[in-house]
Amino acid sequence: MSSMVRVTVGNGPAHAAPISCVAFRADGGRLASGSHDRSVIVWDTSDPSRLVMVTELGQNAAVLSVAFNPAAADLLATGSADGTAAVWRVVDDRPPSLMKVLAGHPGPVTSVAWMPDGQHLICQIASSRAAVWNAFGETYLGELEDCVRLTVSPHGLVATVGADGLVAVRDLWRDPGRITYLPGAAVEDCAWSPDGTTLALAGDDGALELLNPALLPMRSVRLGDAPLRGITFSADGGALIAGTYDPALVALDIAGRPQWRRTEARLWPRSLAAAGSMVAAATFGGRPHLVDLATGGGIGDTPATEPSAPFRGGALAATGRILTIGTAGDRHPLWEHDTRVTAVATLADRVVVSAAHRAVRVMLVADGPDLTIERGITLHAPEPVKAVAVLGAADAPVVVAASYDFRLFSWTLDWAGIPPGPRLIGEFGYGIAALTRLDDHRLTATDHHGELVILALGADGALSA
Numbered sequence: 001m002s003s004m005v006r007v008t009v010g011n012g013p014a015h016a017a018p019i020s021c022v023a024f025r026a027d028g029g030r031l032a033s034g035s036h037d038r039s040v041i042v043w044d045t046s047d048p049s050r051l052v053m054v055t056e057l058g059q060n061a062a063v064l065s066v067a068f069n070p071a072a073a074d075l076l077a078t079g080s081a082d083g084t085a086a087v088w089r090v091v092d093d094r095p096p097s098l099m100k101v102l103a104g105h106p107g108p109v110t111s112v113a114w115m116p117d118g119q120h121l122i123c124q125i126a127s128s129r130a131a132v133w134n135a136f137g138e139t140y141l142g143e144l145e146d147c148v149r150l151t152v153s154p155h156g157l158v159a160t161v162g163a164d165g166l167v168a169v170r171d172l173w174r175d176p177g178r179i180t181y182l183p184g185a186a187v188e189d190c191a192w193s194p195d196g197t198t199l200a201l202a203g204d205d206g207a208l209e210l211l212n213p214a215l216l217p218m219r220s221v222r223l224g225d226a227p228l229r230g231i232t233f234s235a236d237g238g239a240l241i242a243g244t245y246d247p248a249l250v251a252l253d254i255a256g257r258p259q260w261r262r263t264e265a266r267l268w269p270r271s272l273a274a275a276g277s278m279v280a281a282a283t284f285g286g287r288p289h290l291v292d293l294a295t296g297g298g299i300g301d302t303p304a305t306e307p308s309a310p311f312r313g314g315a316l317a318a319t320g321r322i323l324t325i326g327t328a329g330d331r332h333p334l335w336e337h338d339t340r341v342t343a344v345a346t347l348a349d350r351v352v353v354s355a356a357h358r359a360v361r362v363m364l365v366a367d368g369p370d371l372t373i374e375r376g377i378t379l380h381a382p383e384p385v386k387a388v389a390v391l392g393a394a395d396a397p398v399v400v401a402a403s404y405d406f407r408l409f410s411w412t413l414d415w416a417g418i419p420p421g422p423r424l425i426g427e428f429g430y431g432i433a434a435l436t437r438l439d440d441h442r443l444t445a446t447d448h449h450g451e452l453v454i455l456a457l458g459a460d461g462a463l464s465a
Contacts, residue, residue, distance in 0.1 A: 013041065013053040013056075014285075014286030014287045015033065015035035015037050015039060015041065015286045015287070016035070016037040016039075016286065016430075017035050017036040017037035017062075017286075017429065017430040017431070017448065018035065018036050018268060018282070018283065018284045018285075018430060018431040018448055019033045019034070019035050019268070019282045019283050019284075019285070019286070019287075019288060020034055020035060020036055020062065020063060020064050020065075020268070020270065020271065020282055021033070021034040021063065021064060021065045021066050021270075021271040021282060022034075022066070022271050022272070022273045022280040022281065022282055022288050023066045023067050023068055023076075023271075023273050024045075024068070024273045024274070024275035024278075024280065025068045025073055025275075026068065026070060026073060026275075027073065027275075028045060028235070028275030028276040028278065029044070029045060029046060030042055030043065030044065030045065030054065030068075030090075031043045031045045031051075031273070031275075031280055031288060032066040032068065032076055032090075033066070033280075033282075033287075033288045034063030034064065034065065034066045034078060035062070035063055035286075036062040036063075036406075036429060036430065036431070037062075037430075038058065038059045038060065038061055038062060038063065038080075039056055039057065039058055039059060039063065040056065040057040040059065040063055040066060040076070040078055040088075041053055041055075041056050041057075042054045042055050042056075042057075042076070042090055042096075043288065045275075045278065045290075048278050048290050048292075051287060051288070051290075054090075054092055055090060055092075055095070055096050056096075057076075057078065057088055057090075057096050059078065059080050059084075059086075060080065060082055060084070061080040061081040061082035061084070061108075062080065062081040062429075063078055063079070063080055063081075064079050064080060064081055064108060064109060064110045064111070065077075065078065065079035065109065065110060065111045065112045065124070065271075066078050066079075066112070067112045067113060067114055068114075069087075069114055069118045070114055070116055070118055070154075071114075071116070071117060071118025071119075072118055074089055074090055074091050075087060075088070075089060075090070075099070075118070076088045076089075076090050077112040077114065077121055077135070078112065079108075079109030079110065079111060079112040079123060079124070080108070080109055081108040081109075082108070083103065083104065083105040083106065083107055083108060083109060083125075084101060084102070084103045084105070084109065085101075085102040085103075085105070085109045085112055085121065085123045085133075086098060086099075086100065086101050086102065087099045087100040087102075087121070087135050087136075099136075100135055100136060100138055101138075102121070102123065102131075102133050102135065102138065105123060105125045105131060106125060106127055107125045107126035107127040108125070108126040109123045109124065109125060109126075110124050110125070110126050111123070111124035111130075111149075111150060112124070113150055113151065113152045114152065115152060115156055115172075116152070116154055116155065116156050117156075119134060119135060119136060120132065120133065120134055120135065120141070121133045121135040122144070122150060122152065122158065124147065124148075124149075124150050128145075128146060128147060128148050128162075128163045129143050129144060129145050129146070129147050130143060130144040130147040130150055130160070131143050132144065132172065144158070144160055144170070146160075146162035146163055146164065146166075147160040147161070147162060148160075148161055148162065148163050149161035149187060149188075149189060149190050150190070151190045151191050151192050151199075152192070153192040153196035153199075153213070154192070154194065154195065154196045155196045156171065156172070156173065157169055157170070157171055157192070157196065157213055158170045158171075158172055159190055159192065159199050161187045161190055161201075165182060165183065165186060165187070166180045166181070166182055167180065167181045167182070167183055167187065167190070167199075167201065167211075167215065168180045168181075169199070169213060169214075169215055179214065179215050180215070181211060181215035183201050183203060183209055184203065184205065184207065184209065184220070185203035185204050185205035185207060186203065186204045186205075187201045187202065187203055187204075188202050188203065188204050188227065188228055188229050188230070189201075189202040189228070189229065189230045189231045190202070190231065191231045191232050191233060192233075193233045193237045194233055194235060194236070194237045195237055196213065197212065197213065198210050198211070198212065198218065198233075198237075198254075199211045199212070199213065199215070200231050200233065200240055201231075202228035202229065202230060202231040202242055202243075203227070203228055204227035204228065204357075205222075205227065206222055206223055206224050206225055206226055206227055206228060206244070206339065207220055207221065207222045207223070207228075208220065208221045208222075208223055208228065208231065208240065208242060208252075208256075210256075219255075219256055221252060221256040223242055223244065223250050223252070223258070224244065224246075224250070224261075224340070225320060225321050225338070225339045225340045226244040226245045226246045226248070226339050226340040226357070227244065227245050227339060227357050227384070228242050228243065228244055228245075229243045229244060229245055229247075229269045229270055230242065230243035230269045230270055230271060230272040230281070231243070231272065232272040232273055232274050232279075233274065234274045234279075234293055235274055235275050235276060237254065238253060238254055239251055239252065239253055239254065239259065239274075239293065240252055240253075240254070241272055241274060241279050241293075242269075242272075243267070243269020243270075243272050243281060244269065245269075245339075245340075245342065245357055245384050245404070246263060246340055246342070247263070247264065247265075247267035247268065247269055247404075248261055248262060248263040248264070248267070248269075249261070249262045249264070249267065249269065249272075249279065249281060249291060249296065250262075251279075251293070251296060259296070260295060260296030261296065262291055262296040262297075262298060264283075264289060264298065266283050266284040266285045266289070266448075267281055267282075267283055267284075267289055268281070268282045268283050268284050268404065268431075269281050269282065270282050274293065276293075277292060277293045277294060278290055278291070278292070278293060279291045279292075279293050284431050284433065284448045285448070306318055306319055307341060307342065307343050307344045307354075308344060309344050309345050309346045309352075310346065311325055311346045311349060311352065312325075312349045313327065314326045314327040314328075314330075314331075315327075316334075316344050316346050316352050316354075317331075317344070318340075318341035318344055318354060320340055320341070321336050321337045321338070321339060321340055321341060321356065322335075322336050322337075322341075323335055323336070323337070323341060323344065323352075323354050325352070325365075325371060326371075332371055334352065334363065334371070334373070335354075335361065335363075337354065337356035337359060337361070338356065338357075338359065339356045339357045339359075340356060340357075341354050341355065341356045342355055342356060342357075342384075342385060342386060342387075343355045343385060343386065343387045343388045344388065345388045345389050345390045345437070346390070347390040347391070347392070347393075347394060347397055347440070348393065348394045348440070349365075350364060350365055350367075350394035351363070351364055351365070351390055351394050351397050352365060353388050353390050353399055354388075355381075355385035355387075355388045355401060356385075357384050357385070358380055358381045358382070358383065358384055358385065359378055359379075359380060359381075360378070360379040360380070360381055360385060360388060360399060360401055360411075361376065361377070361378050361379075362376070362377045362378075362379065362390075362397065362399055362413060363375070363376045363377075364376070364394065364415065375415045377413060377415070377417075377418060377419075379399065379401075379411055379418070379419075379422070381401050381403065381409060381422060382403075382407075382409070382422070383403035383404065383405050383407060384403060384404050384405075385401045385402065385403060385404075386402050386403060386404045386432065387401070387402040387432065387434060387435045388400065388401050388402075388435065389435040389436075389437050389443050390437075391437065391440060391441055391442070391443060391457055391463070392412075392440065392441070392457060392461065393440070395414075395415070396412065396413065396414055396461065397412075397413050398410055398411070398412050398413070398457060398461060398463060399411045399413065400425070400435060400443065400455075400463065401422070402432040402435055402445065403432075404431075406427050406428050406429065406430075406431050406432065407424060407426075407427050407428075408424070408425040408426055408427070408428065408432060408445060409421070409422035409423065409424060409425060410422060410423050410425055410463045411423070412461045412462075423462070423463075425455065425463055425464070426453075426465070428445065428447045428453075429447070430447040430448045430451070431447055431448045432445055432446070432447060432448075433446045433447060433448045434446045438454070441456055441457045442454060442455065442456045442457070443455055453465050
């Protein structure tokens, strides 16, 4: 495992790339964060307002998951994009030591989860399966098929979500069979309550489902328009915290009553963790995002603003799911998305674009004061969209979309029908922070490391660096 150089920003050390995963030690005194800069930092959280780095672990690839051992507080498991899982001993008064390496997985290790005995580790693999290991004997015990999400209860029940949408619960040691449940929407994340009596499912329809261990529904709560991305329970089991694609954190009590909602522009809620009075979340910044569990108050929070873009002396703007156009005192609704709008863009005072989750709507507005929509197309991105831009000419626009998960796509329209694609322009290792249109044929894509790429339309309408 190679060492990495960390950077210093603001009030101390930080990752040099987005944080993809977070995990608290059982007592809440330490927080581990893994990053695409190929490092793990363990933080002292005794004063949440001033995180102090305790130690740093270097990896050979982007770190996608971290998990403290439930039976030994000084052991930390990591999962990396190169298909490797590892077990580290992390002690405050000495350098970290690499204890075990579990390699050879046929894809990135996107999640690591300890069984309650602290001996067995389940490694979620990007190829829709999970490997079961005796971590300290470095013994491969088999795999769980059709598994794209997983969580382990304090009693050793393994809940998985399959590519087919089915949720399954297994007792790996006592019963080889499984029970299944088909949720109402695609599940983005799942989590057991600390006492193992409740399984929470975060859906891409903005709803949270709560089931008992027999997968019998207990209640369903709709948290808003935006799809849910992550879910975790508070340490005492009295609250749930969900991350949405807005991006925002939403807290509710166990009865399903909302407690607070907190937006944060740099939040990347693919990983959430809670301990004591704190909630931690992954972020596109270099340090974990922490909020107070009771109030939702955060450290260094920047409220997210509603997306807008200039248009005909006024602005194209989104409020929730609704897109409007006009001046401050004279606004006209254009259309409504199924989920919250995350980005908008305009071209030549004729073309308007809006993105909500994976849907990208492109409309051609007629000349004249009545704002008639002449043509409209809905594009479907392969990943949730964070930012959009539009280049070219009104009769042949090129729509560019940046995903939350580092990829940049484009479509070339002729208004005759749904265009082929999207075309993958490229991947940004540090995540795309913003798209900025320079003129009708050029834009910049800036990553969270502060570097940018200038992209231009070629004669054939293709976009390239």
